[in-house]
Amino acid sequence: MRIAVLKERAAGESRVAITPETVKKFIGLGASVAVEGGAGLGAAITDDALREAGAELGSAAATIKDADIVLGVQAPDIASLAGAKPGAWVAATFDPFRNAALVDAYAKAGFEALSMEFMPRITRAQSMDVLSSQSNLAGYKAVLAAANEYGRAFPMMMTAAGTVQAAKCFVMGVGVAGLQAIATAKRLGAQVSATDVRSATREQIQSLGAKPIFVENVAGIEGEGSGGYATEMSEEYQKAQAELVSGHIAKQDIVITTALIPGRPAPRLISDAQIASMKPGSVIFDLAVAQGGNVEGSAADQVVEKHGVKIVGYSNTAGHLAADASALFARNLFNFLSAFWDKEAGKPVLDEEIGNAVRLTQGGKVVNERLAAQ
Numbered sequence: 162m163r164i165a166v167l168k169e170r171a172a173g174e175s176r177v178a179i180t181p182e183t184v185k186k187f188i189g190l191g192a193s194v195a196v197e198g199g200a201g202l203g204a205a206i207t208d209d210a211l212r213e214a215g216a217e218l219g220s221a222a223a224t225i226k227d228a229d230i231v232l233g234v235q236a237p238d239i240a241s242l243a244g245a246k247p248g249a250w251v252a253a254t255f256d257p258f259r260n261a262a263l264v265d266a267y268a269k270a271g272f273e274a275l276s277m278e279f280m281p282r283i284t285r286a287q288s289m290d291v292l293s294s295q296s297n298l299a300g301y302k303a304v305l306a307a308a309n310e311y312g313r314a315f316p317m318m319m320t321a322a323g324t325v326q327a328a329k330c331f332v333m334g335v336g337v338a339g340l341q342a343i344a345t346a347k348r349l350g351a352q353v354s355a356t357d358v359r360s361a362t363r364e365q366i367q368s369l370g371a372k373p374i375f376v377e378n379v380a381g382i383e384g385e386g387s388g389g390y391a392t393e394m395s396e397e398y399q400k401a402q403a404e405l406v407s408g409h410i411a412k413q414d415i416v417i418t419t420a421l422i423p424g425r426p427a428p429r430l431i432s433d434a435q436i437a438s439m440k441p442g443s444v445i446f447d448l449a450v451a452q453g454g455n456v457e458g459s460a461a462d463q464v465v466e467k468h469g470v471k472i473v474g475y476s477n478t479a480g481h482l483a484a485d486a487s488a489l490f491a492r493n494l495f496n497f498l499s500a501f502w503d504k505e506a507g508k509p510v511l512d513e514e515i516g517n518a519v520r521l522t523q524g525g526k527v528v529n530e531r532l533a534a535q
């Protein structure tokens with residue numbers, strides 16, 4: 162079983178899908194590991210470190226040759242897979258709802274695309290879930306980036322020269338990223354409030370010592386929502402949410418938005434008029450900027466200034482913590498493949514529940530139910 166890892170080629174991608182730790186672990190399972198030279202450098206992993214762990218380092222062509230399984234952070238394009246075994250597996254993120262052409266190309270080329278974003282939200286798959294591992298780091302980095310743009314301090318400080326007021330921070334969307342954003346802003350000393358459409362998050366917000374701000378007059382999503390995910394809300398709910406946010410946001414210094422809906426553009430949570438109601442010098446970090454943005458006027462990898470408010474958002478927030486993000490991503494991939502490793506066959510054999518959820522293409526066809534339902 163030959164596992165290959167190419168250097169990521171997407172613009173701005175600094176992460177890598179393997180680390181010396183997971184090289185050793187894959188070899189421990191009986192696989193061989195080939196890595197393209199320089200693949201780890203963006204995540205502070207040298208070729209020597211990978212080689213010492215037992216990987217074979219080489220050119221892209223030598224690495225991919227006869228690969229049974231290719232690991233990636235972002236799915237490689239078809240051309241770079243030339244030389245891999247027919248029917249090889251490619252485990253990576255595919256952004257499948259927005260990348261139909263890439264998914265079709267994988268089907269046509271006969272590869273088996275395994276989309277890590279489609280990992281089901283079940284207990285035994287938690288350690289394989291790249292969305293969670295990357296969102297957690299992104300939520301942390303969002304608060305640090307906002308703090309960096311903010312011309313004031315986060316904690317209250319009582320000094321001989323007078324008192325510095327604590328920053329007020331509002332987190333919109335309390336999934337994995339939002340929970341980490343709340344925890345990080347609290348640790349920095351801000352007064353934190355948060356909102357979500359899923360009622361289960363109210364207690365989670367309170368347990369982190371933050372204040373829940375919820376639409377009360379229109380029902381949101383009961384409990385966790387389907388598979389832990391939100392859906393698009395009714396017009397009535399959106400109106401009630403906009404009124405609630407308008408009242409609250411004008412008093413905030415920092416707003417972190419993290420709201421996502423799988424397979425849909427990110428919901429619009431903050432309008433230009435609402436930005437205009439905020440105090441000059443306030444900062445908004447839009448974690449959803451790459452999925453269409455929660456904030457009117459946000460632009461990826463730019464600091465946009467509107468009405469004296471800075472709006473920030475990265476196209477790849479986890480990539481700003483490439484070393485930790487890669488370590489967790491690589492472990493997610495190892496946990497996934499090793500859980501299904503069949504010792505006798507010397508290769509992973511997926512079960513239906515997880516295999517069918519993540520598999521996009523097989524035998525020349527697109528086979529995924531979630532894609533078919535789109």
Ligand code: NAD
Nearest residue numbers: 282283287293334335336337357358389391419420421428
């Ligand atoms: P996500 O990234 O899809 O969305 C981020 C948050 O935005 C969610 O909390 C969502 O409810 C919220 N949101 C969507 N539309 C909104 C709107 N209009 N206004 C305000 N908020 C809105 O979500 P996520 O971080 O991936 O996680 C969602 C849930 O799934 C969490 O409860 C998490 O604990 C759970 N989860 C479970 C597992 C598992 O069991 N294996 C793994 C990961 C996450």
